[in-house]
Amino acid sequence: MSEQTAQTLFVSNALLLGRAVDITVSGGRIASVADHDNNAAPAGAEIFDAKGQIVFPSFIDCHVHLREPGFEYKEDVESGLAAAAHGGFGAVLPMANTKPVNDDTSVTELMLERARKSWPHGPRVHPVGAATKGLKGEELAPMGELAAAGCVAFSNDGLPVGGAEMFRRCMEYAADFGKIIIDHCEDPTLARGTHMNEGVTSGRMGVKGQSVVAESVQVARDILLSEYLDIPVHLAHISCRQSVELIAWAKSRGVKVTAETCPHYLLLDDVALEQYSTAAKVNPPLRTPDDVAAMRRAVQDGTIDIMVTDHAPHAAHEKETPLDEAPNGISGLDTAVALSWRLIQEGLFKEEDMIRLWCHAPGGLFRLPVNRFTHGDPADFFLFDPAQEWVVGPETMHSKGKNTPFTGWKLAGKVTSHWMGGHKIV
Ligand code: DOR
Numbered sequence: 001m002s003e004q005t006a007q008t009l010f011v012s013n014a015l016l017l018g019r020a021v022d023i024t025v026s027g028g029r030i031a032s033v034a035d036h037d038n039n040a041a042p043a044g045a046e047i048f049d050a051k052g053q054i055v056f057p058s059f060i061d062c063h064v065h066l067r068e069p070g071f072e073y074k075e076d077v078e079s080g081l082a083a084a085a086h087g088g089f090g091a092v093l094p095m096a097n098t099k100p101v102n103d104d105t106s107v108t109e110l111m112l113e114r115a116r117k118s119w120p121h122g123p124r125v126h127p128v129g130a131a132t133k134g135l136k137g138e139e140l141a142p143m144g145e146l147a148a149a150g151c152v153a154f155s156n157d158g159l160p161v162g163g164a165e166m167f168r169r170c171m172e173y174a175a176d177f178g179k180i181i182i183d184h185c186e187d188p189t190l191a192r193g194t195h196m197n198e199g200v201t202s203g204r205m206g207v208k209g210q211s212v213v214a215e216s217v218q219v220a221r222d223i224l225l226s227e228y229l230d231i232p233v234h235l236a237h238i239s240c241r242q243s244v245e246l247i248a249w250a251k252s253r254g255v256k257v258t259a260e261t262c263p264h265y266l267l268l269d270d271v272a273l274e275q276y277s278t279a280a281k282v283n284p285p286l287r288t289p290d291d292v293a294a295m296r297r298a299v300q301d302g303t304i305d306i307m308v309t310d311h312a313p314h315a316a317h318e319k320e321t322p323l324d325e326a327p328n329g330i331s332g333l334d335t336a337v338a339l340s341w342r343l344i345q346e347g348l349f350k351e352e353d354m355i356r357l358w359c360h361a362p363g364g365l366f367r368l369p370v371n372r373f374t375h376g377d378p379a380d381f382f383l384f385d386p387a388q389e390w391v392v393g394p395e396t397m398h399s400k401g402k403n404t405p406f407t408g409w410k411l412a413g414k415v416t417s418h419w420m421g422g423h424k425i426v
Contacts, residue, residue: 009422010041014050014383016373017351023055025379028421033373050383053416054351056337057371058090058123058380059358063157063182063236063260063308064333066092066125069110070099075313075400077111077125078118083311083333083399085425088415090123090380091368092311092333096130097158103130103141105149112150122380122420126152126368131170131181135159138166140173147177152366155182157236160218162188168225175231180365182234183222185243186284190214195324197270197285205274207323212291215284216242223250223257232256234365237310239265239284241294248303258305258365263339264330264405265295266348272405278319278326280405282312296348299357306365307357309336313401331401335392337384338411345412382418382426390414 009025013036016023020036024045041047066080077094084092094111096102102111108127115125129151130141135158143154154174161167161183174181191214196202198209219235223246226233238244238259250257264282269289272280280286287295298304312329319326340358343349349357363370371377392409394402418426 008042008045009048009379009419010045011048011050011055012036012041014053014055016055021055023373025419025422028379030371030373030375030377030379032375048417052387053383053385055381055383056088057355057359057373058382058418058420059088059337060091060362060368060370061089061309061311061333061336062093062306062362062366064092064094064311065097065313065329066094066111067313068098068114069107074315077114079398079400080311080333081115081119081123081125083397084123085119085418086398086415087333088337088382088384088418089333090420091126092123093126093128093152093366095128095155095157097135101130101134102127102151103133103146105145108146108149108151119425121423121425123425126150126366128153128155128157128182130154131156131161131174132166137161137163140169143173143177143179147179151179152368153180153182153234155184155236157182157184160184160186160188164221164225167222168229171225171229171231171233180232180234182236183218184236185215185218185222185238187214187217190217195281196273197287199270199288201270201274205276210285212240212242212287215240216246219243219246223247223255226257227253227255230256232258235259237262237265237284237308238304239295240287240291244294244298244303248298251303259303260306260308261295261299261304262308262310262332263336263343264332266292266299266343267339268405273323276323277405278321278323279330279403279407281323281326281328282330283328300348306362307340309333311399313399314403316402319403329403330405331397331399331403334397334399335404335406335411337415338390338413339406341386341413342411379422380420383416384413385416386413388412388414
């Protein structure tokens, strides 16, 4: 919940890309950012001492599952936004695989209303509408109406759009409204009945695995359609070498393809499932160390455009099952920033990359406002204390979904406060 409002806020001595600054906020917008040098706070301003803390613009997570309506026992808009606010996210894009599916403006409106009521000052919700009715891949969803109600993109995420002809029509129809299709790249015939990556580990465990080709064959299809139609496409949760090689090839040809990946595809491989750990069961599955190395390189060289969490909360009883009965998904909003910080510590990212991948690039892709800390920008930012160490566990998570393979990991860095439009939300 929102804590307080200040007409003028003065955040003193925060570290912005290594530079100590004083930030003045007025009327919900950035008024000035000046080198920290005994600047006087404006008269009447609320003063906040940020010494030793890093300031980041609020991040945007373009791929979450908030589960409301229909699966509130896993998560609801209020709890999902609590995880977002405390996780450093000022905007989230919830997918349409709710019950009922977000293929009707009443569902879009319900999500927006729940967000307004529970977190009136943000984080903001920008729903992703279904690409086809009921996510069935048979009939187009009413994208015009959904866009007018607030949907910023369209996707059948959770499920692929299996038929190439239907996918083409989705791309063309979305483009009519200036919107982009986010595709969950999975060939349904190759992926059927699988529970983890297909490879040495799945063989040793005796579990039916999903080949990387189940993903990459659909990546190739989408790229070819995008080039042929000259319509952009965004590829969700990319996980393997073959896919990023195809995306790099497409980009070198000028195809309007963009792609995302998640922290877990950069930090874990399929050995995480060796003890039949359902917390590490996710779709697409965690791949091999070679895939992880390729994914890391793709993030560094720009083949991957944005980071997302694919926040997929599930109830404890659903994951406390044999591997082949457990649902796919990792609860990600609570851990994403600290995991990204770990990638900085490992030398994969720099702070500016973190800001690009989690804020500027997603904002550009889905035309959402971002804070670049210039005069007049929305005053959406959070403070991050890199010195605070913590151990991931259920009690450290604001999401109802405690399903994470990072349980027990010692991470550095906590979000200590978060403002949106000058309102302190954390
Ligand atoms: O692991 C996943 N969980 N992948 C998806 O595509 C869907 C998501 C969910 O909705 O639980």
